Amino acid sequence: MGKAIEAKDLNIYYSAFRAVEGVNMTIRPKTVTALIGPSGCGKSTYLRAINRMHEVIPGARVEGKLELDGKDLYGPGIDPVGVRRQIGMVFQRPNPFPTMSIYDNVIAGQRLNSKKLRKDATDDLVEKSLRGANLWNEVKDRLEKPGSGLSGGQQQRLCIARAIAVQPDVLLMDEPCSALDPISTLAIEDLINELKMDFTIVIVTHNMQQAARVSDYTGFFNIEGTGKPGKLVEMDETKTIFSQPKEKATEDYVSGRFG
Numbered sequence: 001m002g003k004a005i006e007a008k009d010l011n012i013y014y015s016a017f018r019a020v021e022g023v024n025m026t027i028r029p030k031t032v033t034a035l036i037g038p039s040g041c042g043k044s045t046y047l048r049a050i051n052r053m054h055e056v057i058p059g060a061r062v063e064g065k066l067e068l069d070g071k072d073l074y075g076p077g078i079d080p081v082g083v084r085r086q087i088g089m090v091f092q093r094p095n096p097f098p099t100m101s102i103y104d105n106v107i108a109g110q111r112l113n114s115k116k117l118r119k120d121a122t123d124d125l126v127e128k129s130l131r132g133a134n135l136w137n138e139v140k141d142r143l144e145k146p147g148s149g150l151s152g153g154q155q156q157r158l159c160i161a162r163a164i165a166v167q168p169d170v171l172l173m174d175e176p177c178s179a180l181d182p183i184s185t186l187a188i189e190d191l192i193n194e195l196k197m198d199f200t201i202v203i204v205t206h207n208m209q210q211a212a213r214v215s216d217y218t219g220f221f222n223i224e225g226t227g228k229p230g231k232l233v234e235m236d237e238t239k240t241i242f243s244q245p246k247e248k249a250t251e252d253y254v255s256g257r258f259g
């Protein structure tokens with residue numbers, strides 16, 4: 001668990017529109033990388049390209065290379081479903097299956113992967129995943145209740161439990177706290193800090209304080225204008241990006257002097 005990701009000369013398209021251009025990025029194993037940048041610069045697009053969710057959109061494709069520990073994620077014979085299992089994703093809005101119980105939500109990925117587990121093994125996996133997501137104590141007495149009965153912050157932690165239950169190598173998080181209150185946000189940030197012991201984490205955030213608090217490395221994406229592709233301007237250790245970035249555009253963005 002916890003593998004490296006490497007993007008090489010990556011271009012990402014929606015049909016003829018090049019949304020992201022020329023990304024070269026190394027994401028180190030068992031670190032947290034924050035992706036920041038203005039709306040429309042391609043952060044979500046890039047994230048979805050990493051686990052091959054981009055290509056489910058008709059006309060969407062990538063050029064260049066994406067590797068997981070040196071293995072070409074877009075190589076011939078690579079099953080995109082397997083890639084999505086190895087590289088899990090948590091979205092902006094918590095999206096538990098609403099009528100499914102908390103218990104079944106946690107193992108939903110496992111069921112989809114049609115792995116048959118014995119009841120006691122499943123019980124163990126549910127407990128381990130919920131503990132991993134810092135949710136166990138809050139839900140252990142109501143595992144059979146629907147996932148929709150939880151608070152927003154709890155639902156997001158349930159989605160994280162679901163994502164880690166399939167034991168991925170990488171967790172991609174696209175603004176996972178933007179629908180949450182400050183307390184739930186801090187709970188997720190603490191959790192990210194713990195999860196990086198086992199997983200490589202990439203988080204998109206518009207919250208500069210969050211990027212500074214939670215990440216080891218930060219990549220700044222920017223866009224020159226409407227219709228232009230987003231580009232990775234600069235990536236470095238988070239403290240460098242926030243204190244002495246090399247590019248003026250990065251400094252303007254992190255200091256709020258943008259636009």
Ligand SMILES: Nc1ncnc2c1ncn2[C@@H]1O[C@H](COP(=O)(O)OP(=O)(O)OP(=O)(O)O)[C@@H](O)[C@H]1O
Nearest residue numbers: 014019037038039040041042043044045046057230
């Ligand atoms: N399904 C799609 N079809 C066509 N174009 C798309 C699609 N999704 C995104 N785009 C375009 O790709 C570009 C990058 O969008 P993306 O959602 O990746 O930006 P973002 O950096 O995540 O923005 P935000 O911070 O607002 O979430 C934008 O110009 C957007 O309009």
Ligand SMILES: [Mg+2]
Nearest residue numbers: 043044045174
């Ligand atoms: Mg986005």
